[in-house]
Amino acid sequence: xxxxxxxxxxxxxxxxIRLAVMAALAAMGPATFTLIKEKVGATDGNLSVHMRKxxxxxxxxxxxxxxxxxxxxxxxxxxxxxxxxKAYIHYLENMLPLKGTED
Numbered sequence: 001x002x003x004x005x006x007x008x009x010x011x012x013x014x015x016x017i018r019l020a021v022m023a024a025l026a027a028m029g030p031a032t033f034t035l036i037k038e039k040v041g042a043t044d045g046n047l048s049v050h051m052r053k054x055x056x057x058x059x060x061x062x063x064x065x066x067x068x069x070x071x072x073x074x075x076x077x078x079x080x081x082x083x084x085x086k087a088y089i090h091y092l093e094n095m096l097p098l099k100g101t102e103d
Contacts, residue, residue, distance in 0.1 A: 006095075012057050013088045017042050017050045022059065022077065022085050030076040051075065059084055 013019055017040060024039045025031060031039075037047050054060040059081030063074045077085070 008091060010084055010088050010091075012053065012059070013084060015050065017047065018054055019088075021047075021050060021054060021075075022081065025060070025075060025077045026082065026085055030074050033073045033075065036075060054081070 013022060020040045020042075021036055024036055028035070028039075033047070033051070036051075037044065040047060042050070051060065051062075055062055055075075058078055060075050061078050063076075065072050065074075
């Protein structure tokens with residue numbers, strides 16, 4: 001790719017916390033809010049705001065239940081979330097080729 005049209009980057013995913021959430025869920029599969037919080041290292045309030053944005057965009061779904069009267073939220077990437085993350089990664093790989101770096 002010769003153009004660097006940064007405006008094509010998905011701003012919703014490009015946030016550090018939201019990208020970390022999506023990457024963690026892509027690697028782990030469904031996970032509780034607590035586990036995601038541990039992996040991402042965000043506060044409850046900050047993480048919940050970012051999770052809601054991803055959920056509102058259709059990138060995550062959440063299943064809420066109670067276990068021993070304690071609320072439990074399990075999050076998972078949706079099909080459109082997986083597609084968006086793959087497209088985001090693909091775009092960055094094409095926008096930022098690492099020429100001259102061989103493994």
